[in-house]
Amino acid sequence: MKVGIIGTGFMGVTHAAGWAQTPAQICGFCAETTAEAAPLAKQYHSKIYTSIDEMLPEVDVVDLCTPTFLHAEQVEKAARAGKDIICEKPLALDVQTAVEMLAVCQKMGVRLFVAHVVRFFPEYAKAKAIVDSGKIGRPGTIHLRRCNYRPKKPVGNWFLDEQKSGGLLLDLSVHDFDYARWIAGDVKNVFSKKVSSMDPEAPIDYALTILTHENGTLSHITGGWAYPPPNFQTGFDINCDRGNIHWDSAETDPVHVLIRTDQDSPDVGLVGSHLIESPYTTEIKEFYDAIQNHKEARVTSVDGMKAVQIAAAARKSAECGEPVMIDSMKGEAA
């Protein structure tokens, strides 16, 4: 299997490390400039492509580690070239685009995987397994928390541009929208409040979203770019009628480093735990296996589309101040 990676930011670097742990061959990298792609190409003894068109004829799989606003066009190109696709989350900026991306992949008979990496974090995967085992019963309420700091580099920073990233709800909370759906099923109603919707000049952003699932479970999603760097806290509570699961990143961190440093915090806050295998590698390995052996992965393109659907409904609710219903049959935020 020959893989081409597009985008060489943090996610491109991380995915490349994952691919290196599979039998697949990394053919090369494509970035906005050849200078950006050069270090990775050198590290993996592979090529620098100047465009996706130049890359496509030479690869079997395209891994898109690019900003959200570029996904639609790149997925379409790769699909029309008959390549299987890994696409970074969120799949698209809006539901309609996501639906069209799924359609073109289906039409061209190529596979599309959306990299919702949270499903591969062992604490999240174990909690899902415990819920699925049935031994703690049915979820009544779920809390999912994810808060760090605002991505830096305000000039030309696509994360902060709602038009390019979808903002906090689509870029960050989408992880937890997907996880909530994985645990408690489809969502029928979304209500959200967001600091930047109330005060566009706010130096931080923070959003609180209540999801009502079709089975009645209530999920509360906290997403924030609000803490001073380098703080990044994640956590969840899954409260079921026969038991509860609680996890908090700060409480379970096995190592606390209290060492003076002059080092600055990274531009984008990242969660990390002390694990032998990175969850990103676990993810890439599973996608490799799914493609190579024609199997399902734990996250599908429909999951990716539905996560966008919830995020779109949350964005709409935060703007209009009213709850937004989701029509799951039509695949759109009504």
Added chain:
Amino acid sequence: MMKIGIMSFAHLHAEAYVQNIKAIPDVEMIGFVDSDESRVEKFGRQFQVSATTDFEKFFAEKPDGVIICSENNAHLPMVEMAIDAGIRNICCEKPLATTLADAQKITALAVKNHVNLMTAFPVRFSAPVMEVKRQLQLGNYGKIYCFQSSNEGRMPAMYRKWFVDKELAGGGSLQDHLVHLTDLFRWITRSEVESVFAQSNQVFHHGEVDVETGGMAMLKFRNGVFASIDCSWSRPDYYPIWGGLSFEVITDRGAIQVDAFKQNLSVYHHETKGLSLVDWGSDSNQGMIDEFAASIRENRQASVSAEDGLRAVEVIQAAYESVASGKVVYL
């Protein structure tokens, strides 16, 4: 010596208040009155206080103040009875009433009769909460944008059956657990709630009760601050503590995370073969009852009023309306 008595021992908190009253040096705990004979018998003996089913006998003791710990829907008749008996200092358990009409009547009665009526919101007397409120109001933590909060607990039927009776309690977890954080955020922001969105369900203890056991609400205040509250009875009966109250305040400078019941020792012992949490924090109930006694002593309104109780009842009623309609309810 100031005399304080308790009207009805239906509410669990009466057990704490008996001790709190006894702990104040210049206050005499005159006992309690309760129409339920079994409670008079049981708790009178357990707490070694005078107890009677005869309200006239209780009022003949001429209490300077009473604390009402009846079922929620009996607060209004209890307040009426106390005022008729000439009592001018009343501390009433939360929620002030189960209906908006009752809460309005209680507030109007207090105003008309110049009664010092205090709604029992003990969280305002929690040491960590008081400190955070002080710092926020001094501006030391920046400008407040929103709160994310939870007041989850065990289903209270394990303490008293009436807590899950729709008529007596006025509802389930929304009625029981929305008021504390609602009041707290009003108190901190000095703003009133403008709109409420709420959802509820009955997954926990499904089929065992007639009321909702799970619920979440989102409040928006007039000054633009918003707050989410999880008020569910989501903690199992064997949870190491009754529940908890925690919130995160988000400001333009970052966040403050508060867990009001975190000051515990983790104790493992052979008897329980497991973990139990032993609270070592300051007793907020004591702080509240101290304030009630101080307001009597100083002949003034207590720092929490009937109106504070009424405002919280308005929010609860709006939350139930929102659950029924699926829409945002504007106050």
